[in-house]
Amino acid sequence: xxxxxxxxxxxxxxxxxxxxxxxxxxxxxxxxxxxxxxxxxxxxxxxxxxxxxxxxxxxxxxxxxxxxxxxxxxxxxxxxxxxxxxxxxxxxxxxxxxxxxxxxxxxxxxxxxxxxxxxxxxxxxxxxxxxxxxxxxxxxxxxxxxxxxxxxxxxxxxxxxxxxxxxxxxxxxxxxxxxxxxxxxxxxxxxxxxxxxxxxxxxxxxxxxxxxxxxxxxxxxxxxxxxxxxxxxxxxxxxxxxxxxxxxxxxxxxxxxxxxxxxxxxxxxxxxxxxxxxxxxxxxxxxxxxxxxxxxxxxxxxxxxxxxxxxxxxxxxxxxxxxxxxxxxxxxxxxxxxxxxxxxxxxxxxxxxxxxxxxxxxxxxxxxxxxxxxxxxxxxxxxxxxxxxxxxxxxxxxxxxxxxxxxxxxxxxxxxxxxxxxxxxxxxxxxxxxxxxxxxxxxxxxxxx
Numbered sequence: 001x002x003x004x005x006x007x008x009x010x011x012x013x014x015x016x017x018x019x020x021x022x023x024x025x026x027x028x029x030x031x032x033x034x035x036x037x038x039x040x041x042x043x044x045x046x047x048x049x050x051x052x053x054x055x056x057x058x059x060x061x062x063x064x065x066x067x068x069x070x071x072x073x074x075x076x077x078x079x080x081x082x083x084x085x086x087x088x089x090x091x092x093x094x095x096x097x098x099x100x101x102x103x104x105x106x107x108x109x110x111x112x113x114x115x116x117x118x119x120x121x122x123x124x125x126x127x128x129x130x131x132x133x134x135x136x137x138x139x140x141x142x143x144x145x146x147x148x149x150x151x152x153x154x155x156x157x158x159x160x161x162x163x164x165x166x167x168x169x170x171x172x173x174x175x176x177x178x179x180x181x182x183x184x185x186x187x188x189x190x191x192x193x194x195x196x197x198x199x200x201x202x203x204x205x206x207x208x209x210x211x212x213x214x215x216x217x218x219x220x221x222x223x224x225x226x227x228x229x230x231x232x233x234x235x236x237x238x239x240x241x242x243x244x245x246x247x248x249x250x251x252x253x254x255x256x257x258x259x260x261x262x263x264x265x266x267x268x269x270x271x272x273x274x275x276x277x278x279x280x281x282x283x284x285x286x287x288x289x290x291x292x293x294x295x296x297x298x299x300x301x302x303x304x305x306x307x308x309x310x311x312x313x314x315x316x317x318x319x320x321x322x323x324x325x326x327x328x329x330x331x332x333x334x335x336x337x338x339x340x341x342x343x344x345x346x347x348x349x350x351x352x353x354x355x356x357x358x359x360x361x362x363x364x365x366x367x368x369x370x371x372x373x374x375x376x377x378x379x380x381x382x383x384x385x386x387x388x389x390x391x392x393x394x395x396x397x398x399x400x401x402x403x404x405x406x407x408x409x410x411x412x413x414x415x416x417x418x419x420x421x422x423x424x425x426x427x428x429x430x431x432x433x434x435x436x437x438x439x440x441x442x443x444x445x446x447x448x449x
Contacts, residue, residue: 074101077097142209194207303337308349332373348443351417355415360389384441
């Protein structure tokens with residue numbers, strides 16, 4: 001049964017009904033009441049059948065629309081009831097439901113793909129309703145980057161992170177896309193962008209944040225490795241033959257001197273000895289820096305921080321106290337543990353303690369304190385603080401650049417290496433310094449729970 005036949009059957013009944021009504025009217029005018037009554041009875045019967053058919057179809061259509069309204073695309077309508085009209089409608093309803101179900105499945109699949117992609121990327125994404133403030137999407141990167149929980153409405157940020165709230169609601173209009181946000185008492189450089197769009201008669205705002213410092217750290221780390229690799233390769237290639245050649249020449253000259261060669265070789269021998277000694281020094285320099293470039297992975301294990309601090313105390317106590325410096329170690333709670341590479345973290349802490357010792361030498365009551373703690377979020381932090389001279393702002397910006405140093409005998413590699421080691425631990429090294437009051441270096445480890 002197709003649509004035309006279904007329509008024609010309704011139309012035919014309507015025409016017949018109108019014809020009988022005209023005939024009944026004629027009988028009534030002619031005062032043929034018996035015939036008129038029979039016609040009226042036929043009209044009632046046919047009218048009842050038409051109304052019954054239309055009511056049944058209206059109920060089917062209404063039921064179908066309700067299932068669409070409530071997105072019930074699993075509904076199946078029996079199209080073998082024996083009623084041609086009902087079977088026709090049921091067949092059409094099943095076809096439409098199948099199409100809508102396929103479209104809904106495709107949409108849900110695309111949403112799952114999109115959600116997975118947005119969850120994996122290292123860019124913070126937030127979308128919210130501009131009028132109500134209700135959040136329609138926030139990925140894990142956005143929450144972890146700013147240290148905020150998963151929230152339902154942006155008004156949550158109004159009292160807790162007013163700077164962020166004003167930024168994403170448009171109350172602050174930064175002149176540049178590169179902004180600074182205060183996160184865990186540290187200024188972090190962020191790349192900020194936002195855009196508004198309309199959908200379903202509502203206005204939404206999409207906010208995107210990317211941590212430039214993290215990206216910079218990764219690029220800097222890779223560049224640092226390449227720099228060391230190239231530097232050591234070139235120096236080794238240049239120095240190795242020089243050292244070998246000078247040693248050979250020195251042996252040959254000394255042999256000639258034993259044979260009383262008339263040529264006075266004393267000055268030449270001294271010069272060659274100097275060249276050889278310097279070559280060996282450069283060779284040792286290159287080998288030392290080549291070893292740094294090999295630090296590409298860590299051998300981590302879970303250790304008590306109290307044990308790490310005890311080892312450092314035994315190692316450095318004599319050297320530090322001989323300089324009149326008070327060295328303090330403290331762990332809260334006492335059984336605090338952390339998953340680290342012991343050798344590398346000890347190397348970082350030794351470097352930080354020695355730097356602190358240089359900073360407090362000319363100050364009253366020189367003190368260095370190593371303090372370890374765990375936050376409520378499970379983040380372990382080790383802080384090395386001193387009450388020394390502090391670091392000027394122009395120097396603070398460059399302290400992690402390889403080979404940058406303000407010390408006469410410094411290599412400029414200590415803090416750069418420390419930062420590299422913390423990146424391998426997926427952590428951070430942060431520095432706060434106030435002139436003539438002191439410096440605090442924080443080693444922040446991720447929550448691996």
